[in-house]
Amino acid sequence: MPGATYVPVGGPGALGGLPFVAVVCWATWHLLTVTVWRDSADPGLGFVWLVSFLLLWWLPVCWLERPAGITEAQRPGIDRLRVTVQIPVYNEDPHALRACLESVLAQSRRVQRVRVVDDGSADGETGEPLLYAAERAHLLAQAGRLGIEATWDRTENRGKRWAQMHVLADDDADVFVTLDSDSVLDERAVAEGLKPFADPRVKSVAGLVVPLNMKTNILTRLTTVLYVPFTRGLRSAQSVLGSVLINSGTLAFYRADVVRRHAGVYERETFRGVPMQMNDDSMLTMYARMEGRTVHQPSAVCFTLVPDRTRHYFRQQLRWMRGTTVRHLWWLRHMPMSSLAFWMPVVEYAHLILALLVPVAVLTSPELRQQTGSLAQYAVVIGCAMNYLISLRLFAIRRTDETLGHQLLMFLLSPLAGLWRLTVLRPLYLYAMATCWQVGTWGTRDRVEVRAPAPAR
Template identity: 60%
Template sequence: MTAAGITARYTGHRKLLVLGALPVAGYAAWGIAHLAASAGAVDGRPYDMSVAWPASFLLLWWMPLAWFERPVRVPPGRRGQLAALRVTVQVPVYNEDPEALRACLRSVLAQSRRVNRVRVVDDGSADRVTGEPITYDEVRREFEAQAAVRGIETTWVRTENRGKRFAQMRVLAEDDGDIFLTLDSDSVLDRHAVREGLAPFADPRVQSVAGHVLVLNRTANLLTRMTCLVYVPFTRGLRSAQSVLRSVTMNSGALAFYRADVVRRAAGAYENERFRGRPMQMNDDSMLTFYALLAGRTVHQPSSLVFTLAPERLDHYAKQQLRWMRGITVRHLWWLRYLPLTGVVFWTTVAEYLHLLLALAIPIVLVADPACRAHLGELSVAAAQIGLAMNYLMALRLFTVRRSDESTGARLLLFALAPLASVWRLLVLRPLYLYAVLTCWRVNRWGTRGGVEVSLTASA
């Protein structure tokens, strides 16, 4: 139960949804064949369009693979081992809404699998206008009193503002826990999030586990509803497919679990990462995941659920996305440079850039080539049919989670509006991503707020 009274559970519905996906996938396959035939009718081209354009859709390798993801269940013989793990939760705080922080900490204390220690670090929160410190005295008193009743150790420190990574390592570098759980201060955990998130660690090869992120303020406005749709291809698509391959590349700051040794070994390098001579503070979660990838397997646990506040204003949304995209661009370079040439991550990264290149180059070539322009209408219709099918295939993943604040009718409506998310990606996120790639060296610290951006009270 969240502060807003919302509950959720991962249902999967794998067999039912796969059956539903079959006709849509058949329609997509028909569209690809039709596109190839239409492209093959174009004469006088300096390239083979019949291969290039359909291949740009087939590079979405993760879409079918995501359906093979299932929650990890603990073998009976390993339950005692997991129960003995010491779990430390780290919550970095910077200009957070007090009610959101209160809900976050309450959800940690209410876990069905009790955590051992909670370490809160206030990274110099201050009012953007007056510069006066923002204090959370009432939240802290309540939290520490409730933790004491439950026998959970707590620490709460305030530091000068140096960025999220320094706030994390301020307490984790010397912590003696077995598992570190990193949590954003606006995240609200499902009651069983910790229990479910620990399950994959029954395999000693697993070094990190990504939680399953849901939008808490889903009904706040049109932007937050759209965010629910835009999140799906990554949180329930790409990340799920990567988990099947045991190679998740980016955990979310909303909820992630790490073997503590991975984080402790990174102390010093992690908070002092540099790119083009500048301090790199953004995309901290993907950097910790990168360290975990170097050490072993990284997975996603779809039944470890967490709610997080999404931006409710376009300016906040744009800053958040730009920060993420710049960080991802830098991380791509790290994967290509440091991960093995024979590994999954290297080649899926190559596939991602190849897909982007084809998506940009093919429309330009079609318009520039007179022979192609003669068939442009037919080619565009076929491509639109494939795009429609692909969007609905991705949107089917909406039905893998059931929320108490979302009726079946609401989910069906959101599913029906899936093509709007495609338009949003094309007209808003794609140009923003290209700008982020070209300006990726403009790194900063927290990057999204000089004060409270999203209030839990206003969103409730």
């Protein structure tokens, strides 16, 4: 399995972004002075354009993030933490599940417990139970040899949250690690993920998620680039402020008492009277944020399988987008106006509205309509440069299964990822917002969706 190392300066570092910053400044100046502000055609549109840049506040701030470290005086306290890893399983590929379990047992900082809960996995076509007998036996045998307590329960299908709280509600650990069953940990992931807890104010830690199967096809490569703005951009900037708003359920660490205090409520969340089982990660993060700091530890790396077929990809995106919409409504209703959690959805929706209004303003203004070609050219130049700026964060991770040449290839895909985000994901997001009440137990995986390669023998 691959390993990964976080590079704080991001490979080329901030200096690598200077040419793209220069291009953005040049193109923006020409767009405003030669077209939008020429003869005072529409000064208001120029103001809107500048505001849209301010909404990308996170782009420079994310470069300030550094992994948390610990002193020798703090190390004994971190070493004493009792850690439980909880893995909910539902219709998972057996090879992927085996890789996940082995990565947990191979951690450089050994955990105290591994608690697997199979949420009633069953074949979507035959209805026959998927029992994972070999994987269960392997876990219990290997954990026993290592002195790690391991349990494996099977429950009726009720959703991920019920699977988690089935064991966490009464677990006496100090730190809970939530891990998806299709995820593979870098061997230092747990050791790195625990370091921020040396600060008693920290209540949760988000791990850094990277696609495991990025080289499968163009969709998985595109997904890898699309992950960057959130996993190494917005989340990193929020972490600088101690206010990460959405951990990834793929890998996250929580003070166990925060989770235990919300047992019985967390798994029973409803939206418009419908049980809310998706977006579990943002709910746990919100609990943690209400009690203290929530941060991101980019050196705690986790590999995950991403969809390699369009049908699965769009189903996953819809599930995430609908869950995010519901959580935005929660933040606007329950979080104080002085908090980042309140203003993040405001900024996101403002950006979305501006992106819709600018084309309308251009087409309805006779002066600007005559300059549509020039406006489009400058917009394309600015868009490409901004996407390259964002994607410089690709170089913040060095993977053992990736060459520099492949990193450069992924970097070159940045404008394509931006186009995909604009023409495909944005309309899908609007649809998800309009249908956000359609929530279910898992949302995907009525059968095994993505398969990991079989281990070599």
